[in-house]
Amino acid sequence: MNIHKPWLALEIGNSRLHWGLFLGETLDCTWNTDYLPDSVIQQLGNGRTLDNFPAKIFTLPCPLPLVIASVVPSQTALWQSYPNVKVITLENVPLKNTYPTLGIDRALALWGAGIKLGFPILVIDAGTALTFTGADSQQNLVGGAILPGLGLQFATLGQKTSQLPQLEMQTFTSLPPRFAQNTPDAIQSGVIYTLLAGIKDFITAWWDLYPNSKVAIKGGDRTLLFNYLQTLYPEITARLIVEPNLIFWGIATSNYHL
Ligand SMILES: Nc1ncnc2c1ncn2[C@@H]1O[C@H](COP(=O)(O)OP(=O)(O)OP(=O)(O)O)[C@@H](O)[C@H]1O
Ligand SMILES: CC(C)(CO)[C@@H](O)C(=O)NCCC(=O)O
Numbered sequence: 001m002n003i004h005k006p007w008l009a010l011e012i013g014n015s016r017l018h019w020g021l022f023l024g025e026t027l028d029c030t031w032n033t034d035y036l037p038d039s040v041i042q043q044l045g046n047g048r049t050l051d052n053f054p055a056k057i058f059t060l061p062c063p064l065p066l067v068i069a070s071v072v073p074s075q076t077a078l079w080q081s082y083p084n085v086k087v088i089t090l091e092n093v094p095l096k097n098t099y100p101t102l103g104i105d106r107a108l109a110l111w112g113a114g115i116k117l118g119f120p121i122l123v124i125d126a127g128t129a130l131t132f133t134g135a136d137s138q139q140n141l142v143g144g145a146i147l148p149g150l151g152l153q154f155a156t157l158g159q160k161t162s163q164l165p166q167l168e169m170q171t172f173t174s175l176p177p178r179f180a181q182n183t184p185d186a187i188q189s190g191v192i193y194t195l196l197a198g199i200k201d202f203i204t205a206w207w208d209l210y211p212n213s214k215v216a217i218k219g220g221d222r223t224l225l226f227n228y229l230q231t232l233y234p235e236i237t238a239r240l241i242v243e244p245n246l247i248f249w250g251i252a253t254s255n256y257h258l
């Protein structure tokens with residue numbers, strides 16, 4: 001591959017799309033969009049670009065080659081019409097000891113983090129689902145865990161109960177009182193303190209196994225969780241790496257060639 005050749009990486013998550021523009025092997029810039037309707041995907045395939053794409057794409061030869069990593073097959077299917085598209089599968093990720101249904105996002109983030117930061121490594125993805133995924137020094141998947149992400153926990157409480165309101169996370173500023181005296185604070189307290197204690201427990205359990213391992217956190221809720229963790233468990237955040245682009249690192253370094 002020409003070292004300056006431009007191409008697009010697209011990670012299809014369960015909430016939205018995450019885009020990366022590469023120039024050769026270098027990640028030039030990233031942005032997020034909502035899912036796109038079929039008509040817009042057709043336009044992109046015909047070489048047009050979108051208002052909320054970076055302006056520099058206008059200067060590049062479109063349609064750009066596209067590499068997709070997706071955990072949403074129905075969304076992947078919409079891109080099959082794109083003229084130069086490749087879909088990354090687990091076989092393209094050199095990570096060892098994987099199981100067949102492992103999410104490609106988890107495999108790529110783990111691989112990218114390990115290659116750049118070193119193995120062993122633990123990756124926390126604070127996305128729609130919150131996941132822990134670890135690998136040992138031999139680049140074997142050790143395993144991990146999956147639970148509802150922060151937004152999903154609030155959404156579920158709001159939707160599946162009669163008396164609980166739907167909380168909007170954009171309004172959160174600092175930690176709520178743990179023993180709360182109103183309903184929104186009580187929901188925040190329950191979800192947030194329990195999640196933070198769980199994250200701390202998983203990280204310390206990982207460090208019992210791999211004392212010198214790096215731990216990295218990604219995903220849409222990474223900053224909020226990091227800030228809360230810093231208040232409650234500063235000894236953990238001192239060793240926690242916040243890195244939104246682990247999957248793009250993984251795409252760039254998987255044994256995948258355009
Ligand atoms: N602009 C935004 N749109 C949607 N979610 C956002 C936004 N900003 C922050 N978030 C938070 O990001 C979380 C979703 O994370 P992310 O976008 O990484 O998920 P995703 O695209 O579904 O990826 P994954 O499939 O890896 O979970 C939500 O809980 C939400 O609180
Ligand atoms: C857990 C999610 C939803 C996180 O995006 C994704 O990685 C996925 O659908 N995984 C499949 C199941 C697994 O990883 O074991």
Ligand SMILES: [K+]
Nearest residue numbers: 014071072073
């Ligand atoms: K499902």
